[in-house]
Amino acid sequence: MISDDSDSQASNSTPKPSPEPGLESAPPAADGEAPPDYLLEANGITKTFGDFTANDDVSLRLRKGEIHALLGENGAGKSTLVKIIYGSLQPDAGSLHWRGKQVRVPSPAVARDLGIGMVFQHFSLFDALTVVENIALVMTGRFDPESLSGRIEQVSAQYGLSLDPFARVADLSVGERQRIEIVRCLLQSPSLLIMDEPTSVLTPQEADRLFITLRQLAAGGCAVLYISHRLEEVKALCHRATVLRHGQVVAQVDARRETAASLARLMVGSDVHRITGGTGSPLEETMIAVRDLDLPANGPFGISLHRISLAVRAGEVVAIAGVAGNGQSELFEALSGERLVKHNEAIALAGTDCGIDGISARRRLGAAFVPEERLGHSAAPTFTLAENMLLTRHGCDSEMVARGGFVDQRYAQRISERVMQRFDVRSGGHLNPPAGALSGGNLQKFVIGRELDRQPKAIVINQPTWGVDAGAAALIRQALIDMARAGAAVLAISQDLDEIFAIADKVAVISRGELSALLPIGDVDRERIGLLMAGEHETRPFDAPGTIDKTNDVNDMKKGSERDAAHP
């Protein structure tokens, strides 16, 4: 057993109990005067939310022109720290120094005045407003769309970030939205740019393009604080890295001299769990079949699905890759039956056509589903775990509900405890806590365990480990692989390419509501997937997302013939 600190063979480790990291060339900030070569210095930042300490005596130093990574798992306290620097949150203790002087940042407006800009992970954009209106919201002075749009065009040309100032945000792609955020920061010629997980919404090619912009900025003297948990890109892009774990700084290292594995160990605190599985040998039976599925967009901001076909056989794990917001939720809802489709034969689960059947009927066929959003979709936060057990099993487990509609609460409780035990769901000693009281990883283990406990023949899962800590993620991935090896069909929709390469036998890519062909995982690399994410396989013209009705007749004819082929 290695201790947290001794395994960080990095240049500087953090001896406990003294939380002040012994940092390279950093003199102790004794009297509030820092050497002037630091652009930003955060000392002893502490922030608690109720009983939870998000930042515990965190210190961070940034130089001009430096790309500095802030590394850590979900919940390690990265977002809290940058929100404090950006003035969105106020620290309970600690101080900030900017260009050597102690400063207080009571609001983001003050941060922007100092020269700090931030690109948020979940963008701080307004869908119903135009690009220029979105940008005007962070500018001081009068609202003058004409002159502002001129400046936007100028800056976007300078950095090669093309933008139409009068487009509505709702009509733009995720990559374009990120461009708005970046241009919005650049317009204020910042000295420090904070980027919160910027590549999680980009294709690998878009990410490369972003790195060029960031290097260009750094070369011009702007510091970049780059938050990520993607180790390869940190190695490729960043000069130095500060690693957070459980709200504390555990190391500050030279990112270029580390390996991905050493960074991972620093981040997680122990060796990363390995997943074992080997390649599967799928059985003949197709458990999840999608045939020429069309689904109109749901509302003005939705994505329409176009001619999606897919087959997952028993015993294999199929992954669907893609950048967020390209139709993944729509596909999930069509598969789960939360949205019904026009043609019954467009979807078949466990060999039975069920496109017009609701989710309970599909569960009775032996299918199970886990949506992306844990709180509010796969589980109701204020309801207990036993009640959440009832949520997905009342229709397919005859023992849950007795005659007359009376719920067998003891039975639900028993199953719930069984799942908690088998999937290592930790709830701080409570036997039946409300779902909202569990941490993200534990709740995800519970909602996946709830479905796997039924021993489904097919499972569709959207973002299996999104926002989950490494331990839980490893357990979940292993459980999915084991499930497939035991003869079930697993369809995992995921944005995380590492995850896809770890668990999938085959992969397809979804972009703007169209799905590529299914490829064996051994035949593809990141670049190939990146091209597909960018829409290489798409058939629809770029500016007509909703035009699917014209081809309906053709589809119907084709569908008929394919159905005959599928059921000879």
Added chain:
Amino acid sequence: MRLILEKRPERSRWMPFLSPLLAIGLTLVVGGILFAARGLDPLHALYVYFVEPVTTWWSIEELIVKTAPLVLIGVGLAICFKANIWNIGAEGQLTAGAIAGAAIPILLPGWESPMVLPLMILCGIAGGIAWAAIPAFFRHRFGASEILTSLMLVYVALYLLDWLVRGPWRDPHGYNFPHSVSFESWQLLPTLGDGRVHAGALIALLVVFTLFIMMSKTLKGFEIRISGEAPKASGFGGFSRPRTLWFCFILAGGLAGLAGICEVAGPIGQLQPSISPGYGFTAIIVAFLGRLNPVGVLLAGIALGISYLGGEAAQIELTGVSDKTARVFQGMLLFFILACDTLILYRLRWIGTGLATTTPKRGQA
């Protein structure tokens, strides 16, 4: 120093029970201050208002008469609100129920049969359901806000009633007064005690018990609760939102209609332009004060019933106090209950302007 709202780590265990009591307490305090401002002895005034109504058997019977419709409507609304369905037109559904139920004795005055009363009650329920079905249909089919449509239908129902009792249904021997014929004994609900408490009170108790069981023990209750709290999770669980919408509107409308026919076939005994002192609106307060729980609604109905009686008593006994104070008290009570309910999920904390000096506990991720 300033006061901030801080989310509790988990729901408070005690506030759900304490908050209604706290709200009643605050209402009494503010009420006492208002009485004192009018130059009355606040304690005496509050005694007259809130205690005297339950000191004599006569007034307790009167209280039961006032409470029964409040509870009947209140439980229906509580279930609607629990499902996040905002039926605020119960007054209209009550009126529609009264009209539909009264149609039998008015149109067939000579039909004497044990069938008459049950049929009147069924018609009353059907009338309430029909009136409630209109906003449900518009919501389901067109997505029109049920808040506004159900409320607009209150005015329409009241005008309809007004037209009927002044026009076609007016008692021909009633000296031109705007009311229908008085109902005969077989058209009236049986009474208990010395004659004012009618069977409606027993029906209300039965309804409370049934709905309490439904909400706490059955899948239907679970469906309603989760549909309001987490609509997306409810859809994921296989529950249909339109089905919940219809169920809640039909249930609440039927109960309001039942309350309506029980009023005209009970204490009133005929159809007249005004058959309810705003029971349909006061029941909204009853539902919230009862924490949207059927048993809570029963207790809250009694509390609001007292406020009606107290208003009447105060007008007689206290100089310069009108029975209109009752509605002020009721409105104030709803404000306080909503404010106190905040404390279930949040707690109030004073924070200083400087930085905290205490060492925070280590968090566990």
Added chain:
Amino acid sequence: MSLVEAALVTIVAASTPLLLAAIGELVVERSGVLNLGVEGMMVMGAVAGFAAAYTVGSATLGIVAAVVTGIAMSLLFAFLTQILAANQVATGLALTLFGLGLSGLVGEPFTGLPGVKLERIEIPLLSDLPIVGSAFFAQDVLVYASFILTIATAFVLSRTKTGLVIRAVGINHHSAHALGYKVIAVRCACIAFGGACAGLAGAHLSLAYTTQWIESMTAGRGWIALALVVFATWVPGRVLVGAYLFGAVWIMGLYAQGLGAGIPPQLLSSLPYLATIVALVLISGDRILAKANTPACLGQAFVPDR
């Protein structure tokens, strides 16, 4: 004065309170808050305006009292929904029930008394125009105020930074907060503006439309104003058109009663309410139109992390 002119004058009078209240609520809803207490604020404005004007003998003071009362009522709502994060629908209902109750109590001694009438101000030259002159240019100050407020609201919302911030807060309060805008302060200000407008609407009822106090004299106008905002898809210009349509329906009912065409007066009195339902159904049925301007955060409580 011709019949058309006379009808137009009454239509303007009937439409003004609807327009005033709806413009106020439009701003409130654009900031993401649903205040169902318009009826309660309006009726309190009416009684306060009447009482102050009657006591002091000045209609101007009545207007001031109505505005102050409307704001006070709205701040009660703001405290509960913004500071205590209470449910907006329930709190709005409470405001209406409380307002109707309290106005009945406060107004009791004023029932049946002759009030002070708000004077008409004739605009030179324009008031002599045929047909529209007397209806639009020889009216009381609140009629002019309703037009000015509508134009000003349209301008501020679409052309100024203030309006941009209000819209942004209503579209996405988390983003607005992240950018450093004080979501709760913006919303409280909008709620207070809505309260002031509802107070003005009430003052117009008790000082101009009729000059007396009648209990619950708002007769559902606050609710119709709420429906108007939905009907107008949150666009000020359309609120103006909608308010005059509803004002016309209201007056048509009265005229038809006067003609005594054998139609039950109760049916004619129901017309505005029935028309409201029809309008809501028509506009809500058109999903694209109804969704286009709906503030995405409408009715949702916002509690910032601290």
